[in-house]
Amino acid sequence: MNNAIRHTWVVSVAMFVTLFAALSVIQVALTDELNRNENNARQIIADRGAPRGPITVDGSPIAESVPTDSGQFDYQRVYHDSELYSGITGFYSISEGPTGLERSLNEYLSGQSDSQFFDRITALFTGETMEGAQVELTLDGELQRLAFDQIPDGTRGSIIVTDLRTGDIKAMASKPTFNANHMAVHNSEEYTQNKERVEAIEGLRMYQYRPINEPIFPGSTFKIVDAVAMLESGDYELDTELENPDSIQLPQSNHRLPNLVTGNCHQRSEAPFIWIFAQSCNTPFAEAAMELGEDAIRDAAESFGWNESLSIPLDVTASHFGEMTSEAELAQSAIGQQSVSATPLQMNLVAAAIGNGGTMMHPQLVEVIRGSDLQILDQPGPEVLHDVTDEDVAEQITEMMVETVNSGTAQSAQSDRFQIAAKTGTAETGEEGVYNTWITGFAPADDPQYAVTIVYERIDYQTGTSLVGPQLRTMLEAVITE
Structure with a gap:
């Protein structure tokens, strides 16, 4: 027995x-393997109705999950002031899954990251609902609102403000925009109807964010890159006299490259480099690019990050400096046309690097990621992205950008509070009377703190130029405290 x-x-x-x-x-x-299995319908329903972690700005959520009694899901994703942030947050859809930060930080927001392993085990044994991590952004809410309100409705505009000493993005606003709440609905039929309405918004690409995903011709703001190549060659100084014809015949081409008719370049057939830069004369820069050669201009561009993708942690589309097939193509590219394109963030990085003495910091949207018990899971710190040029060259270009504001094409950006350094740009789009209008710069010029970039795409010349200079001043005066 x-x-x-x-x-x-x-x-x-x-x-x-x-x-x-x-x-x-x-x-x-x-x-993890079972949760990722596309046939695990139970997990799909659980994930899409789970309490994802909040995304916050200044301590307040701009995206959060709230309990709901409607449908088969326990929680609804809600976006606050979504028109200001939808390009950044993206949206969490039951039909398509996440976009924007909802996608790039999905493991943290859903609670599935490696650093949240013990939280998942605890929730398993206690039966408590697993909550996702909280993502705190570097954005300044008031500055984001100001940037957004500066952009007129009906335009395709972007404004970026960064702390050039750390790389923190303080504002990144764009129009046209959309309300992410319309894409986070639980009803599939309603989602399809809302998606059709959003996709019909003129100039909007729902899955791309204009400041980081749509490279366009940068126009004369690219002359900052040319200036680095020119000064580093040792053949140019600020007082070097350069020939400045109204136009030049491009080699092996029927095309003549002119200076901008509405500018002051016609006043002098020869002028110092600093004056040429401030007045943004095309012909001397085109001649210099052909003399220095493609490799020199390409090296300068790639030192600023051209042809390089980036994560902030949103995916940033690489700005493009193409292979040149002729000197004519190089000349036109040197003035920010033809085979050169740039995102607004790229041109912000250019100004920021010059203001930071030639050192480019890695741009960053995330301040800190905290677990449900507020412990720090990740905290990106300042990180050098590129050593672009030496401090002496950066100081000389700063001097030229200051002259551009004092007596050149960026005079409308002048401030009575501090000295601003800036460079303007106007790029043809291939459609008569329609341009990309740019300005990028930083302040204070003698102690740089913040870089601002503003661009309006496909806009008439007068409207574009009337907007960018004053808005640059407004944003810098708002962010800089003395």
């Missing part, structure tokens, strides 16, 4: 151990 009881006990213990081991393997070792 005792042997029978003993055998029964041994078998029972063995079965318990086997069951416990199997559950452990399934619940722990295979959890």
Whole structure:
């Protein structure tokens, strides 16, 4: 009898151990694999109705999950002031999955990151609902609102403000925009209808964010890159006299490259480099690019990050400096046309690097990521992205950008509070009377703190130029405290 009881006990213990081991393997070792399985409908429903972590600005959520009684999901994703932030947050859709930060930080927001492993185990044994991590952004809410309100409705505009000493993005606003709440609905039919309305907004690409994903011709703001190549060559100084014809015949081409007719370049057929830069004369820069050669201009561009993708952690589309097939193409590219394109963030990085003494900091949108118990899971710190040029060259270009504001094409950006350094740009789009209008700069010029870039795409010349200079001043005066 005792042997029978003993055998029964041994078998029972063995079965318990086997069951416990199997559950452990399934619940722990295979959890992530099972959760990712596209056939796991239960997990899909659980994920899409789970309490994702909030995305916050200045301590307040701009995206959060709130309990809901409607439908099969327990939580609804809600976006606050979404028109200001939808390009950054993206949206969490039951039909398509996440976009924007909802996608790039999905593991943290859903609670599935490696650093949240023990939280998942705790929730498993306690039966509590697993909450995602909180993502705190570097954005300044008031500055974001100001930038957004500066952009007129009906235009295709972008404004970026960064702390050039750390790389923190303080504002990144764009129009046209959309309300991410319309894409986060739980009803598939309603989602389809809303998507059609959003996609019909003129000039909007729902899955791309204009400041970081749509490279366009940068126009004369690219002359900052040319200036680095010119000064580094040793053949140019600020007082070097350069020929400044009204136009030049491009080699092996029927095309003549002119200076901008509405500018002051026609006043002088020869002028110092600093004057040429401030007045943004095309012909001397085109001649210099052909003299220096493609490699010199390309090296300068790539030192600023051209042809390089980036994560902030949103994916940033690489700005493009193409292979030149002729000197004519190089000349036109040197003035920010033809085979050169740039995102607004790229041109902001150019100004920021010059203001930071030639050192480019990695741009960053995330301040810190905290677990549900507020412990820090990730905290990106300042990081050098590129050593673009030496401090002496950066100081000389700063001097030229200051002259551009004092007496050149950026006079409308002048401030009575501090000295601003800036460079303007006007790029043809291939459509008569329609341009990309740019300005990028930083302040204070003698102690640089913040860089601002503003661009309006496909806009008439007068409207574009009337907007960018004053708005640059407004944004810098708002962010700089003395």
